[in-house]
Amino acid sequence: MRLMPLFSIKAVLLFVVSFSCFCACPVRANVIQHYDVGVLALRGDDHAKAAWLPTLKWLESQIPNTTFDIHTYDFDQLDDAFRHNQLDFLLTSPGQATKIARQYPLNWLATQKTAYSSNATHSIASVVVVHDDSPYKTLRDIEHASVAAVSEKAFGGFLALRYELDKRGLFSRAFYKNITFTGPPTDKLLLDVLDKKLDVAIVPACTLESMAKEGLLKRHQLRVLDRKHPHDSVCAVTTALYPNWTLTKTERASNEIGKKVTQALLSLPEYSKAAAAAGNIGWTLPASSMRVDKVFQHLDMHPLQESWQQGLFKWLTKNQLITFAIVIFLVLLNVYHFWLEYHFNRSKKDLERTLFDLKEKNTMLEHAQRTMIVGELGSSIAHEINQPLSTIKNYSEGIQRRLDQGMTAEELAPFLGKIHQQVGVASDIVQRLRSLIKRTPSERVICDPAAFISESLELIEFDFQALKIGLKFTVEGTPIQGEFDYIGMQQVMLNVLRNAKEACLANLDWEQRPMVSVELLYGENDIVIRVEDNGVGLEACEKTVKEPFFTTKQDGLGLGLAICRDVIESHHGHLMIQPARPNGCEVTVVIPLKREQA
Structure with missing residues (x-):
């Protein structure tokens, strides 16, 4: 008890x-298990939910105690959801599924089947659509058209077309930079083409036919460029067909639920309401993504492809000894570069200093040569100055006599004017001589070349007369004015005339009178000055004669023709020396002119 x-x-x-x-x-x-399913909403959120919610309800009916929540995204939002591990399942296009699968762990569960072509697992493609009355007939015509697509990441809406254009070698990178990417929905692209707000729209396969079936547009209003029907596709496309949309599982969901979802999808009847809403005829085993991989590889967009920078870094890391040697070489190369630059700058300064010294010495030599010319022309200069002085003396004596005779100032005024005129003549002669000795190389004046030739002849004429050497000056053609270094050209003429005089004096054959002829020829765009004598002729070849310091005179500097050549070359002209027939020498000066005013 x-x-x-x-x-x-x-x-x-x-x-x-x-x-x-x-x-x-x-x-x-x-206990109810909740799963998040991410869906790419190309035609907008409402369209995506209407298409895929029946499929998720079918999964819930086949897998007890589970719910599947749909989340609609665009391309960037879907990438962001993956980065933050917010999804259990992903339902998207083959292009994005392939790229994500190469970056994150994904299990491919099933690929939907469609009745659009004889290949049930392939119905993704790009379609290029224009208005029915558009002038664009083929893909080649759209290079300068206004083109739009949903996204540059859209496989069927853009990448498949870019692959096709690249294979054909059509368009440069500039074409793709001008494409506008509007974002979902794709319907707006076709409506903009219909309203002629847009020339060309790039959309996924069957978008055009679906919108026509839904009454959003009339099929005959729009036209597909380079239209084709691969695998007897009922939808017109521009590119080849690629695998359909695929359902994949992320690491967040277990393998057990993945297996159940796959079994449920594979058992979905072809003509069920869920299949009709999604526009498919059920599901099958995952289709190969090899063709999609090839597209990405061709476009250098595959996630597993390394950029050339990454490849170079990996190679350098693997070959550290070579990398170290390259770094040392580059450092030494830079040091050598700076060393060369330092020596180059120092050499450049030395050369500039040397050039300045040479210019100074050249100026001094020119001055010496001009002074020598003036010295040699002493008799001519004395004659030139003596003429106005003699005239002044005669008039002065005449005035003195007339004053003694009681002439008035008014009667003497004309004689005083004559004296004043002769003073001006003497002053001009002195001024010309001073300019000849102290000329400025850069001084240029607009004048007729006959002017400096005539003045040169006046300076030397008396000397020629005293030595009984004939001097003749002729002019041919229409006079041309040009820009000349006036005193420099005078120096050239005096040098050449002096050489001609000495050649005539050295000629022992007096059967003919010593003669120097000067000829001025006016051409279309140049002048030619030719000085010919009947003296002894050339004693060396032209090249030797024109070299500096070559002379046949005992007291000569050998700078005359060298200085003449420098003056002529400063006018962009050239100097020629050649024998004359039957004897003598001919000097020709050719100077191009900017034709000023005749």
């Missing part, structure tokens, strides 16, 4: 524990 209370307590406890276990089992069995 004492054991009865203890037995009663044990029985009660056993009942409580058994009841608790009995109650707990159903509670655990009825």
